[in-house]
Amino acid sequence: DSGVTQTPKHLITATGQRVTLRCSPRSGDLSVYWYQQSLDQGLQFLIQYYNGEERAKGNILERFSAQQFPDLHSELNLSSLELGDSALYFCASSVEASRRDDTQYFGPGTRLTVL
Amino acid sequence: DQQVKQNSPSLSVQEGRISILNCDYTNSMFDYFLWYKKYPAEGPTFLISISSIKDKNEDGRFTVFLNKSAKHLSLHIVPSQPGDSAVYFCAAFQGGSQGNLIFGKGTKLSVKP
Numbered sequence: 327d328s329g330v331t332q333t334p335k336h337l338i339t340a341t342g343q344r345v346t347l348r349c350s351p352r353s354g355d356l357s358v359y360w361y362q363q364s365l366d367q368g369l370q371f372l373i374q375y376y377n378g379e380e381r382a383k384g385n386i387l388e389r390f391s392a393q394q395f396p397d398l399h400s401e402l403n404l405s406s407l408e409l410g411d412s413a414l415y416f417c418a419s420s421v422e423a424s425r426r427d428d429t430q431y432f433g434p435g436t437r438l439t440v441l
Numbered sequence: 442d443q444q445v446k447q448n449s450p451s452l453s454v455q456e457g458r459i460s461i462l463n464c465d466y467t468n469s470m471f472d473y474f475l476w477y478k479k480y481p482a483e484g485p486t487f488l489i490s491i492s493s494i495k496d497k498n499e500d501g502r503f504t505v506f507l508n509k510s511a512k513h514l515s516l517h518i519v520p521s522q523p524g525d526s527a528v529y530f531c532a533a534f535q536g537g538s539q540g541n542l543i544f545g546k547g548t549k550l551s552v553k554p
Contacts, residue, residue, distance in 0.1 A: 328484060359541055368445070368530060368544035369485070382539035416484055424540040426473040426492070432484030 329353065330433035332417050338439045344405040347436045351398055351419030357381070358400040359430060360392055363414040375400055376423040407440045414438075444468045445533050447545035454552050460518040462548050464531030467512065473534035475542065476505060476516050478527045485530055489516070521552045 329352035339345055351358050356377045361369040362385075371384035375394035386392075389407075394400045404411060414437050418430040446465045454460045466474075472493040477485035491498040491505045491514065498505050504517045518525055528549045532542040 328486065330484070357540055361544075366450075366546065368447075368546040369542075371535075371541040371543065374539065374541050376540075382535070382541055384541060418484075420540060422540070424536070424538055426534045426536065427490070428540070429487045430540075430542060432477075432486070434482070434484050 328431040332433035349417030355419035445545040471533040
């Protein structure tokens with residue numbers, strides 16, 4: 327158990343809908359990262375938050391947004407869903423914002439299926 | 442354009458033998474590399490890392506080698522055990538003000554008893 331929790335584990339929805347994925351980081355971790363893993367793809371970085379502020383953006387679509395709350399949990403909002411958004415979404419957390427030896431701990435992921 | 446590449450989608454090895462997983466990168470600015478291991482229905486877990494100031498880092502049965510001139514790293518597992526069967530991801534640390542990792546597509550290792 328990494329200490330990072332993600333809910334829900336599975337989500338099935340229809341095209342055009344909006345969903346929210348939730349992540350609680352490890353106790354004491356201030357940084358939260360969101361990654362997307364599509365079929366046969368590596369993990370693609372979406373966005374990073376540090377202590378409530380957006381820190382870095384990766385390949386995140388405009389239809390997607392995220393935020394980190396004062397209690398440090400984070401939510402990833404996906405809207406106007408398309409079939410291609412079906413993927414595993416992982417949240418990871420670390421203590422600091424950009425220290426290379428600061429291990430990122432991953433949650434178990436949320437599997438999103440868009441029908 | 443993939444900056445971290447794992448060209449072998451799968452690898453099968455006999456128990457007790459050596460497993461060698463390879464990874465190439467294109468960005469010469471990368472200076473810290475990691476390997477993560479992933480079992481089905483779980484998130485990736487950190488395995489081992491290496492800084493570009495080293496060419497080797499060892500942790501028990503796991504050794505990572507870095508060849509900066511070739512922009513190549515490899516993970517050696519000796520001896521391989523059935524419990525090592527998993528998907529292994531190579532990753533590079535983005536650096537600068539960003540803490541994210543850039544991952545390869547992964548190599549699925551199967552260790553047969």
